[in-house]
Amino acid sequence: MEQVALEAATHDVSLWALFMQAGLVVKLVMLGLIGASVWTWAIVIDKYISFGRARRQFDQFEQVFWSGQSLEELYRTLSERQNTGLGAIFVSAMREWKKSFERGARSPIGLQMRIDRAMDVTLAREAEHLTGRLSSLATIGSAGPFVGLFGTVIGIMTSFQAIAGSKSTNLAVVAPGIAEALLATAIGLVAAIPAVIAYNKFSGDAGKLSARMEGFADEFSAILSRQIDEKLQPRAAAQ
Amino acid sequence: MKGSVVASGILHGLLLAAALVSIGAPASFEVADVEALPVDIIPVESITQTQQGDEKAEMKEKAAPIPTTKPSTVENAENAGDNDVDLKSAPVPITKPSNIETAAAPEKVEKVLPQQDDVANEIKEIQQEQEAAASQEVALKTEPKEEVKPDPKPEVKAETTPEPTPTETAEEALPENVPVPVAKPLQEKKPEEKKTAEEKPTPETKKAEEKPVEKKKTETANKNSDDKSKEDKKKQETAKSKSSKQSDFNADDIASLLNKTDAKSTGAKRSTETAALGTKKTTGGSKLSQSEMDALRGQIENNWSVIAGIEGADGVVVRVTMKLDETGDIIGDPQVVASGGSETARRTLEGSALRAIMKSRPFKNLPRDKYDAWSEVVVNFDPSELL
Structure with a gap:
């Protein structure tokens, strides 16, 4: 440790030099924080793309859905591919509808309930897909500064120990150790600030999208319930 | 997700590389090149105890007053002058017509x-x-x-x-x-x-x-x-x-x-020096300065092993009188007198003081040009400060 401080008095203070001079714990903290930063930005990029795509899909689906196209036709085209968001909810509801009618459902109330359940499950899955990994953004945003501070405290501790060893309070001896320690806090903040901003933005977006999905689910449930009534009434009248 | 992680990693790598290249070491502060101001610590004796030489005479190694004319008549006189009786320079009124x-x-x-x-x-x-x-x-x-x-x-x-x-x-x-x-x-x-x-x-x-x-x-x-x-x-x-x-x-x-008095050299010791204006080096008086005295005391104190727990050692003051030659070595036996405290403490401290003095001889860092001041020197110690 003494060696580090004494070298620090003479060596340069570029970023790389500061990183290399740091102790093992501080180095690990810095590396962990850089990893967290990479992860944060990976999530940010991923969420940005996926949320944008989801919003576009929602718009397209709603356009198609309210275009007056036959639901059967729509189901046929959608069921052939992987669906997310509103499409997935629609497909799950339609699948349950089809199954019930193919086997000749008796009770309209039971059918309604099953369809609602199927839609709820899909809705929950989709919402989870939207908000997934946002929690890690929240964690990095809140814990990043603390981790960086931990690295700083450890770094300053070691540099003070080095001062005690070298028996010199010259600022040139003290300064590099503190600068290197503060680098850890800097990296922590670099990781945490975007994480906090991104978390707030994406959790808001996810809330909006899931509200949209719930709205669609309720609307579709209402439509299906009307359809059930319409289809089951003639049957009941015939009997 | 993989793609975004890779993208993020690449982004970070680029950023770090840019930071390493562009930021680098910050420019060090430019400290104004202030020339160090030399400070000399001058003892006040160099001003208060200056000796006036003969204004008309040349510069010489040693400043000396006007030489006396009469041959020596009084033996063991201490003060230079033409007087028959050895006196310190006393005020003499000017005799006017x-x-x-x-x-x-x-x-x-x-x-x-x-x-x-x-x-x-x-x-x-x-x-x-x-x-x-x-x-x-x-x-x-x-x-x-x-x-x-x-x-x-x-x-x-x-x-x-x-x-x-x-x-x-x-x-x-x-x-x-x-x-x-x-x-x-x-x-x-x-x-x-x-x-x-x-x-x-x-x-x-x-x-x-x-x-x-x-x-x-x-x-x-x-x-x-x-x-x-x-x-x-x-x-x-x-x-x-x-x-x-x-x-x-x-x-x-x-x-x-007004009672005009003329300071004259009224001693009876005849000055054999030729008159000189003064020297280039300042003599600094013929008295040991406080720091020089402390240095001398410190040399003794360093070699002084005070035995802790002597009963009645409070208030004992040890007074050491010794004669030194020009190399700082002791001539004869130094006199060590302790006062205050109990009898046994006094005796113990006298012994330890004497050992310390003998151990620290010859004394170093004494100014040669002030040998007159430390040829016979008296040092006082308070042993309670050493404990």
């Missing part, structure tokens, strides 16, 4: 006198004339008492004064009065009297004609009265000069009154 001092004074008084309207002086004059008149009265016995006894009023005095004074005695007294020493400031008084005597010669001749026998008596009596009048005049002079000094400030008088 006395006539210079006195010559200036009378003129001053003369100028002041006519303007002076002092009551004391008038009274003195009256008294003097009264006495003179009285003496004449005794001798002549012819003059009426009314004339002699003047009222204290100035009018009466003006009438009476001319009559008793213009006797022959006044003329005879003149030659006696003239050679009065110069020290007497009031010389003008006599010409005045002379005038009065010349102006009114009639009563004088009358008296001379009428009573020639008694004239001798009057002469003798007047001689007596003259002596008296001299004394009175002296008194008057002093009174007048006093009043004149009170009124008129004369810088010359003050200067003559």
